[in-house]
Amino acid sequence: MTNKIRFTKSEIDGLQKPALGKRDVYHDTEVPGLQLRVTSVKTFFVNKRTKNGNPERITLGRYPDMTIEQARRKTLEVLHEIAEGKSPADRIREAKREMTLDNLFLEYMERRAAFNRRPDKPKATYRLYLSRWGKRKLSSIKHEEVDRLHKNIGRDKGQVTANIVLKLLHVMFNKAINEWRIWSGENPAHGIVKFPEQSRDRFLQSDELPRFFKSLIEEENQTIRDYVLLSLLTGARRSNVLSMRWSDINFERQEWRIPETKNGTPQTVTLSPEAIEVLQDRKPTNASDFVFPGKGKSGHLEEPKKGWQRILGRAGIEDLRIHDLRRTLGSWQAKTGASLTIIGKSLNHKNQNTTTIYARLDLDPVRDSVNKAISAMMHAGGLKNGADVMKITKIKKI
Known part of the structure; x- marks a missing residue:
């Protein structure tokens, strides 16, 4: 028998855990396709057939970390993708395979920086200013974040240093997109204007x-x-x-x-x-x-x-x-x-x-x-x- 209920906080909180090794599944009556799997934890998911007849099961998140409203909005997005002939499951699997910034930096060091005369310089720059984003997927790094980082470093560490960090990130993404073809997204450092740098003109004077x-x-x-x-x-x-x-x-x-x-x-x-x-x-x-x-x-x-x-x-x-x-x-x-x-x-x-x-x-x-x-x-x-x-x-x- 199908368990159909209108998902509310009190309803879900009141659901009893099944026997060990068993699971119960509940369907939301408000948004068709949204389901709740109850084991030792409670998990929202969508179970729907695509246009070609293949079943799609997409896990959305655990309750109560994901609220009922968030689960409903996410379900509507998934159903919209399926209606357009797309596969949300494929997209999610691809996102899981997506490289992190740490992965990209390792590629950069192996393919390019290792041949530089001073490979220690990009290593130091990355460690000091970009490693904080190391575990993040490339698609999660946004233009506005890079711009804000560039401005903050310029204010706190100097404009030359800020430009060096920006250049390293820009080159890493450019190589991944245009030369190595290992990333098909956008370059979040593209279009950010470097700080003007004044050419140094110091030299030993006659009196020195x-x-x-x-x-x-x-x-x-x-x-x-x-x-x-x-x-x-x-x-x-x-x-x-x-x-x-x-x-x-x-x-x-x-x-x-x-x-x-x-x-x-x-x-x-x-x-x-x-x-x-x-x-x-x-x-x-x-x-x-x-x-x-x-x-x-x-x-x-x-x-x-x-x-x-x-x-x-x-x-x-x-x-x-x-x-x-x-x-x-x-x-x-x-x-x-x-x-x-x-x-x-x-x-x-x-x-x-x-x-x-x-x-x-x-x-x-x-x-x-x-x-x-x-x-x-x-x-x-x-x-x-x-x-x-x-x-x-x-x-x-x-």
Whole structure:
């Protein structure tokens, strides 16, 4: 016999539990198709045949966590889908198979970020700002949530950080949708406007150079001292100087060949006489691949932050980053009359408008420009010639 009742709170609360291993089913008289299964718990579900005659049983939720009104509204939605020829059960099964944000991030790390020069950066960004959504299905992450997160991070942690988080999320979804085809939904980060970022223009000024070189001379750790000096003398990126290999240096041609830069292209760096002096002094007596060997997994120096802070502290210089040494060389090249094309060539700047010009340049004008700029910096810093640079490198080795 079919148990038909009008679902009310008092009616459902009064239903007795059946014997162990048994179940009772009740039908709502107000919304056809809505049923209540009573075992040790009470569960709303819909049992209806689709247009092709196949039975559909869709569990809605447990009572009283799901109210009677919520169950009725959900039932009407399910019946509407069935009337349109859709399968709510298939949709629910698909939703259960849908990947979470954690799943997508793992895909991102395996397919793309693992090949980055610094895979630790997206890992840190995700852990700090996006992992809170890690267990959520991709379809549950909405545009307005991402926009709100972007604004909150911009206010609390800085606009640059907020833009980095937004870019990571945007790229993850874009790859999943357009390239990997593992997600067919929308990108919730699409259309959110990044905060404007002001380009940093900090570099060592004329009045700071004497203090900077004096502090560099006083630095007892030769590895840190030479690393900082070569960063300034070559204008190369931080990661490239840290991983510099002896096999990439040609003393005869006074060149350093970087196999792959941030731009994804190789670069030949001209080595000034001062840079050659530093490298000659560092030549290892034992077998060592790296110019700045380290004890970590990479085999080279990883983090010179503490030594850098010591140098700045003694010099009384604030708001100067290691990357600003790269900008310092370029700025002093400009001061000594180098063209933007020459500066771009020496620093391996990637610019679509000038890439073809760079390709036609030989290294002679670049070398002249770098040497001239370094000479000017040395003079401004109180070091009159290359021999004075040796005063920096001839400190007791550590």
